[in-house]
Amino acid sequence: MIPIRLHARLDAASAAALLLVPRALGWPSRLRRPLALAGLGVAAYSLATRYRDGPGGGIGLDQHRMLDAAQGAACLAAGLGERAPGPRAFLTGYGAFSLAAAALTQPPGPRGVPLSAAAVAGDELGPDLLRLRCGIVNVAFIGRPEAGDRGWFLVDAGLAGAGPAIRAAARQRFGDARPAAILLTHGHFDHVGALAELARDWDAPILAHPSERPYLDGTQSYPPPAPEVGGGSMAELSPLFPRGPIDVSDRLQDLPRDGTIPGLEGWQWIHTPGHAPGHVSFWNAARGDLIAGDAISATRQESLGSAMLQIPHLQGPPAYFTPDWDAAGKSLRRLAALRPERMIPGHGPAVAGPDFLAALDRLAQDFDSRGLPAHSRYLHQSPDRP
Ligand SMILES: [Zn+2]
Numbered sequence: 001m002i003p004i005r006l007h008a009r010l011d012a013a014s015a016a017a018l019l020l021v022p023r024a025l026g027w028p029s030r031l032r033r034p035l036a037l038a039g040l041g042v043a044a045y046s047l048a049t050r051y052r053d054g055p056g057g058g059i060g061l062d063q064h065r066m067l068d069a070a071q072g073a074a075c076l077a078a079g080l081g082e083r084a085p086g087p088r089a090f091l092t093g094y095g096a097f098s099l100a101a102a103a104l105t106q107p108p109g110p111r112g113v114p115l116s117a118a119a120v121a122g123d124e125l126g127p128d129l130l131r132l133r134c135g136i137v138n139v140a141f142i143g144r145p146e147a148g149d150r151g152w153f154l155v156d157a158g159l160a161g162a163g164p165a166i167r168a169a170a171r172q173r174f175g176d177a178r179p180a181a182i183l184l185t186h187g188h189f190d191h192v193g194a195l196a197e198l199a200r201d202w203d204a205p206i207l208a209h210p211s212e213r214p215y216l217d218g219t220q221s222y223p224p225p226a227p228e229v230g231g232g233s234m235a236e237l238s239p240l241f242p243r244g245p246i247d248v249s250d251r252l253q254d255l256p257r258d259g260t261i262p263g264l265e266g267w268q269w270i271h272t273p274g275h276a277p278g279h280v281s282f283w284n285a286a287r288g289d290l291i292a293g294d295a296i297s298a299t300r301q302e303s304l305g306s307a308m309l310q311i312p313h314l315q316g317p318p319a320y321f322t323p324d325w326d327a328a329g330k331s332l333r334r335l336a337a338l339r340p341e342r343m344i345p346g347h348g349p350a351v352a353g354p355d356f357l358a359a360l361d362r363l364a365q366d367f368d369s370r371g372l373p374a375h376s377r378y379l380h381q382s383p384d385r386p
Pocket of ligand 1: 186188275294318321
């Protein structure tokens with residue numbers, strides 16, 4: 001990672017190089033002029049950049065990095081089309097350098113709490129609870145294998161394209177039995193990707209918190225993401241992620257207000273807003289089993305590498321998609337106070353045992369220093385909530 005102060009110096013050096021190198025090396029004016037203009041452009045947007053956080057006008061750091069990446073890509077393309085070896089080497093080298101600087105200058109994301117390997121549990125968390133990893137996100141099955149038709153529940157529905165894998169895992173565990181319902185922790189794209197398809201195939205109702213309904217009945221999109229939270233390329237790419245809404249209103253039902261789940265003994269839902277207004281977690285008090293959804297993560301979801309490799313690390317919700325940090329902190333403390341013994345998070349491995357609980361306590365106690373990202377447009381203000 002490149003510190004922001006160093007990045008500002010690199011910007012000044014870039015502008016100078018674009019202006020001076022072609023002139024010093026006596027390149028023809030067909031190269032000198034556009035490169036001098038590019039150098040002036042870099043100088044201009046760098047001078048207009050707010051390199052520090054805080055209020056004030058000018059260009060924010062993430063916009064600045066977009067400009068770095070854009071002019072870097074343009075120089076790289078121009079270099080690859082250039083015949084003369086000197087300018088070709090300069091342009092491709094400079095372009096690659098700008099792209100790298102844009103990619104590497106980002107805040108580190110929420111600090112979180114490291115999790116030891118001892119805290120990682122297998123996918124089978126008990127006779128009636130199974131985690132299925134679908135790429136960068138988890139789904140959970142609640143119910144014993146012999147539960148029978150309409151005797152089990154699916155929690156969340158993964159990314160688009162996860163349908164066949166979820167159906168295959170369901171068939172392996174429950175045979176031809178269909179679920180009683182699909183329960184949703186929230187409606188983000190990586191939790192509802194295969195939802196419509198699975199609900200239709202199984203002719204199953206979808207249960208979600210009423211505050212999540214606008215994102216599930218086609219009326220409202222989620223607020224814009226906050227790529228400035230940093231932490232890696234999942235945060236970087238978050239502006240490209242779908243924000244909905246989807247429309248599954250024909251099968252959508254509200255979770256009952258009393259916290260119960262119809263047909264599911266021993267489990268209750270708990271409202272855990274912050275990451276999404278109608279975010280819920282599912283809790284079995286007798287067994288200490290928690291399906292946290294995105295209220296708690298067990299890997300650094302901001303980093304694509306971490307999300308892919310499932311490197312254990314305890315954090316709050318995926319930071320780029322969390323618009324209400326005050327509520328997110330309260331929700332996480334509420335779940336920690338339940339003293340869960342096992343947890344299936346929305347992201348990262350299933351975790352269990354005393355090491356997990358100690359990490360969760362630490363994260364709950366130090367949420368301000370370990371749970372929050374250093375930067376986010378939503379840190380000191382929340383978007384209007386319905
Ligand atoms: Zn989410």
